Amino acid sequence: MTSPMIPIARVTLLGGEDEAAALVVRSGWLAQGKEVEQFEAAAARIAGRSHAAACSSATTALHLAALLAGVGPGDEVIFPSYTFAATANAIIYCGATPVPAGADPLTWNLDVEDAIRRVSSRTKAIIAVHQIGLPMALTKLEDFCRRRNIRLIEDAACAIGGMVDGRPAGSFGDISVFSFHPRKIMTAGEGGMVLVNDPGLAALARSLRNQGIEGGVHRRLGYNYRMTDLNAAIGNVQLRGLPTLLKGRREAGERYQQAFAGIPGICLQPDPPEGRHTWQSYGFSLDGPLRHRRAEFLARLGEQGITAKPGVPPVHLEPYFRERWQASLPITEDLDRRAVLIPIWSSMSAEEIARVIGAVTNAARGLSS
Ligand SMILES: Cc1ncc(COP(=O)(O)O)c(C=O)c1O
Numbered sequence: 440m441t442s443p444m445i446p447i448a449r450v451t452l453l454g455g456e457d458e459a460a461a462l463v464v465r466s467g468w469l470a471q472g473k474e475v476e477q478f479e480a481a482a483a484r485i486a487g488r489s490h491a492a493a494c495s496s497a498t499t500a501l502h503l504a505a506l507l508a509g510v511g512p513g514d515e516v517i518f519p520s521y522t523f524a525a526t527a528n529a530i531i532y533c534g535a536t537p538v539p540a541g542a543d544p545l546t547w548n549l550d551v552e553d554a555i556r557r558v559s560s561r562t563k564a565i566i567a568v569h570q571i572g573l574p575m576a577l578t579k580l581e582d583f584c585r586r587r588n589i590r591l592i593e594d595a596a597c598a599i600g601g602m603v604d605g606r607p608a609g610s611f612g613d614i615s616v617f618s619f620h621p622r623k624i625m626t627a628g629e630g631g632m633v634l635v636n637d638p639g640l641a642a643l644a645r646s647l648r649n650q651g652i653e654g655g656v657h658r659r660l661g662y663n664y665r666m667t668d669l670n671a672a673i674g675n676v677q678l679r680g681l682p683t684l685l686k687g688r689r690e691a692g693e694r695y696q697q698a699f700a701g702i703p704g705i706c707l708q709p710d711p712p713e714g715r716h717t718w719q720s721y722g723f724s725l726d727g728p729l730r731h732r733r734a735e736f737l738a739r740l741g742e743q744g745i746t747a748k749p750g751v752p753p754v755h756l757e758p759y760f761r762e763r764w765q766a767s768l769p770i771t772e773d774l775d776r777r778a779v780l781i782p783i784w785s786s787m788s789a790e791e792i793a794r795v796i797g798a799v800t801n802a803a804r805g806l807s808s
Pocket residue numbers: 496497498499522523525526568570594596597618619620630631
C-alpha cells in the first residue's frame with residue numbers, strides 16, 4: 440500500500456474551537472463583540488503592545504497600517520519584494536508608489552542596507568516582513584526610521600510568538616500586523632490584527648475598520664474590515680494554545696535542521712541565535728550541485744509522496760506588478776530560482792517528519808551523485 444501524500448501544511452486544532460464557535464452562534468451575537476475584545480487584549484499582550492485592533496485579514500490590517508502611517512498619493516513605501524503580494528497591495532490601495540527592495544539570500548528577509556539605499560525624499564514608510572516566520576532583527580532599522588522621520592510597519596503575519604533582539608515579533612516600529620489565516624501559526628478562520636502603542640492610532644484604526652465611524656458619526660472615509668465574534672472565538676482558543684502550536688513547529692523545524700545539516704547542495708536558513716524562529720513554513724535553498732536542479736528536486740519529492748513548492752514568488756516579478764513598476768533585484772531573483780518549501784505544521788507526527796527527511800535526503804543525494 441502506498442503512503443498518502445504529505446501536504447505542505449495542515450491546520451492544528453487544539454480542541455474546543457468548535458464549542459467556542461457554537462457558543463457564539465447560540466448567543467445570537469455573531470458580529471464584532473466581546474470575543475473580539477478579548478482576542479485583541481490577548482494579541483496585544485503577546486506582542487508587548489498597548490493596543491490591538493482586530494480586522495478581517497492581515498491584508499486589511501496592512502491597509503489600515505499604511506493609512507495610520509499617513510501613506511497617500513505621491514508617497515513611496517519601501518518593502519521587501521520577497522513577500523506575499525498583500526504587503527505590496529496595502530501600499531497600492533493608498534495610491535502610493537511601492538518600492539521593492541532586495542532580500543538577504545540566507546534569511547530571505549529584507550536586506551536592510553538595500554532598503555536604506557532606496558530611501559528618497561518621498562519615502563513615507565518602510566515595511567519589514569518576518570518572512571516564513573524567521574524574525575528579522577529590526578532595532579537598527581527602527582533607529583534609522585526614527586531619525587529620518589520614516590514610519591516603520593512590521594508585517595509579522597507569519598511570526599506571532601517569534602522573538603528577536605530580545606523582543607517579541609509584533610513589537611517593532613510604529614505599527615505591526617499579525618495574520619490568522621489557516622496557513623499561519625494559529626488561525627481564526629480568517630483574520631488579522633493591527634498593533635500599536637499610540638492610543639490615537641488605535642482609535643483611528645478602530646474608526647477606519649468600521650466605516651470611519653467615531654463617536655457615533657462618520658468622521659472619515661472608512662471600510663468594513665471588522666472581525667466577527669465567530670472568528671475571534673476560534674482565535675481565542677488557538678491563542679491560548681499558542682505555546683503548544685509553536686512547540687510542535689519548533690520540534691519539526693529542529694529535526695529538519697539537524698537532518699539536513701551537511702547535505703551537499705542544501706543551504707539551510709539560520710535559526711537566529713538572538714531570536715526564535717516560528718517555522719511558519721520550512722524552507723531552504725539549493726546550492727552547489729543542486730543549484731540549477733530545482734524542478735527535478737521538487738519532482739523527486741513529489742514521486743516520494745511529499746508536497747514541496749518553490750519558495751515565495753517575488754512581488755516585482757508578478758505580472759500585475761511588472762507591467763507597472765519595473766525593478767531589477769538580482770539576489771532576490773537568484774533566490775527565487777533556488778528556494779524550496781517542504782511540509783511543516785504544529786502536529787506533524789514523527790513518522791511524517793521522518794518520511795519528509797528521508798525523501799529530501801534521497802532527492803539531494805540522488806541528484807548530487
Ligand atoms: C507576509 C504576509 N503578509 C500578509 C499576508 C496576508 O495575510 P491574510 O491572508 O491574513 O490577508 C500574508 C499571507 O500569506 C503574508 O505571508
